[in-house]
Amino acid sequence: MAIWNPIRNLRKPKTARKYPVPLTMHQLWMVSLSAPVNRDRETSRTTLYPFTRIDDEKARRWLADQWEITSREALAGRLDGLSRSGYRARARLRLGFEPLAWDAGLYVDITRRGFACGLLSEAEAWTALKNIVPAVVRTYGSWKEYAEHYQLGRMVWREGLQSAREADLPAPQEVSDAHLQSLLDPMNKSSPWNMAPWETISHPDRAR
Numbered sequence: 001m002a003i004w005n006p007i008r009n010l011r012k013p014k015t016a017r018k019y020p021v022p023l024t025m026h027q028l029w030m031v032s033l034s035a036p037v038n039r040d041r042e043t044s045r046t047t048l049y050p051f052t053r054i055d056d057e058k059a060r061r062w063l064a065d066q067w068e069i070t071s072r073e074a075l076a077g078r079l080d081g082l083s084r085s086g087y088r089a090r091a092r093l094r095l096g097f098e099p100l101a102w103d104a105g106l107y108v109d110i111t112r113r114g115f116a117c118g119l120l121s122e123a124e125a126w127t128a129l130k131n132i133v134p135a136v137v138r139t140y141g142s143w144k145e146y147a148e149h150y151q152l153g154r155m156v157w158r159e160g161l162q163s164a165r166e167a168d169l170p171a172p173q174e175v176s177d178a179h180l181q182s183l184l185d186p187m188n189k190s191s192p193w194n195m196a197p198w199e200t201i202s203h204p205d206r207a208r
Helices: 006-010 027-032 054-065 071-083 088-095 100-116 120-139 141-157 173-184 198-202
Strands: none
Touching: 027 100, 027 120, 027 198, 054 071, 054 120, 054 198, 071 100, 088 100, 088 141, 088 173, 100 120, 100 141, 141 173
């Protein structure tokens, strides 16, 4: 398991320096669909690039290790699968409905990492994110609804991993619950969900 090295990480250039132009409100909203996925301190919530410091290799390694994505073709195939059916089809058997939010969060996260490691251009990444928006907007009416379905999808997915060693399992559900509550907390000024309220995507885009 890799050990987080704050000194080594601080030597890497800041993402905000490489990408100084703030996202528009629509762009921030789209990026924020992946906010539940990552909880670590290196995650960027307000840029297309997924980390606060430039680390293309980390994105490449994660896609290869977690998703077996090592090419543009593999990335396109995975995104297509998540957009069409993903894990939600399996979850329907357990829940009686399909929690799109779980697949949408993964879709946006993978897209951002694909951009970070050069498998997607910036324009291609934004096009990919725009493609998932209509289905998400049709399905949910608030970040709270989105969060609830994300968590249900994650629960079913995690239950399917119970045969794995405990050390290999993702964070317990209560850890993810706490993260989502933080994102939904109206007093949390750093939450991207407060910066870009749910209805943002239904209004004309504007600068932040």
